Amino acid sequence: EAGVAQSPRYKIIEKRQSVAFWCNPISGHATLYWYQQILGQGPKLLIQFQNNGVVDDSQLPKDRFSAERLKGVDSTLKIQPAKLEDSAVYLCASSLDPLAGNTDTQYFGPGTRLTVL
Amino acid sequence: GQNIDQPTEMTATEGAIVQINCTYQTSGFNGLFWYQQHAGEAPTFLSYNVLDGLEEKGRFSSFLSRSKGYSYLLLKELQMKDSASYLCAVLNRDDKIIFGKGTRLHILP
Numbered sequence: 001e002a003g004v005a006q007s008p009r010y011k012i013i014e015k016r017q018s019v020a021f022w023c024n025p026i027s028g029h030a031t032l033y034w035y036q037q038i039l040g041q042g043p044k045l046l047i048q049f050q051n052n053g054v055v056d057d058s059q060l061p062k063d064r065f066s067a068e069r070l071k072g073v074d075s076t077l078k079i080q081p082a083k084l085e086d087s088a089v090y091l092c093a094s095s096l097d098p099l100a101g102n103t104d105t106q107y108f109g110p111g112t113r114l115t116v117l
Numbered sequence: 118g119q120n121i122d123q124p125t126e127m128t129a130t131e132g133a134i135v136q137i138n139c140t141y142q143t144s145g146f147n148g149l150f151w152y153q154q155h156a157g158e159a160p161t162f163l164s165y166n167v168l169d170g171l172e173e174k175g176r177f178s179s180f181l182s183r184s185k186g187y188s189y190l191l192l193k194e195l196q197m198k199d200s201a202s203y204l205c206a207v208l209n210r211d212d213k214i215i216f217g218k219g220t221r222l223h224i225l226p
Binding site: 043 | 218
């Protein structure tokens with residue numbers, strides 16, 4: 001079974017530039033998550049999708065971050081404009097359907113390491 | 118507020134046993150996860166506890182006490198490949214998952 005795919009794996013940009021990350025979840029997984037993990041810390045949830053609807057985006061800095069999940073499968077996360085403090089690993093994860101009453105394990109992609117100079 | 122506490126770093130010897138503790142204060146509780154994360158890699162699932170008690174899975178066991186807001190991950194017969202960060206994560210009553218900062222475990226030969 002293929003896992004969660006993410007691209008690119010690494011990205012280096014200058015501050016005030018824009019960047020986009022892509023995630024393809026495990027086939028059949030209804031729920032998709034984007035996390036930001038700063039070095040030495042645990043992952044912080046940015047946004048959670050259930051199919052193509054947003055379940056939770058309370059920690060997403062909406063002035064510069066946006067995400068979409070058209071057609072309920074792939075998702076993109078965008079930062080515009082980037083700041084130095086956005087340097088982190090951006091992890092995408094998917095799970096079957098925790099909102100259906102099954103607390104399911106989240107499976108993580110390899111992440112995108114973003115460096116903002 | 119929501120808070121998950123675990124030690125920042127621990128060191129243990131190959132072949133030994135180590136216990137990584139996690140305490141939590143969250144808005145409700147729907148379960149607790151432990152994940153393993155090797156440097157530069159994504160977290161991988163280790164265990165899930167929703168009822169009190171010990172869940173054993175090979176060399177790894179996870180314990181939960183909901184009344185105490187406490188869990189631990191027990192690793193036996195430590196191997197060098199167990200050197201990694203171990204993340205405690207709690208699912209609150211809204212089914213939102215909150216991660217701790219992780220415990221970096223160093224295994225010495």
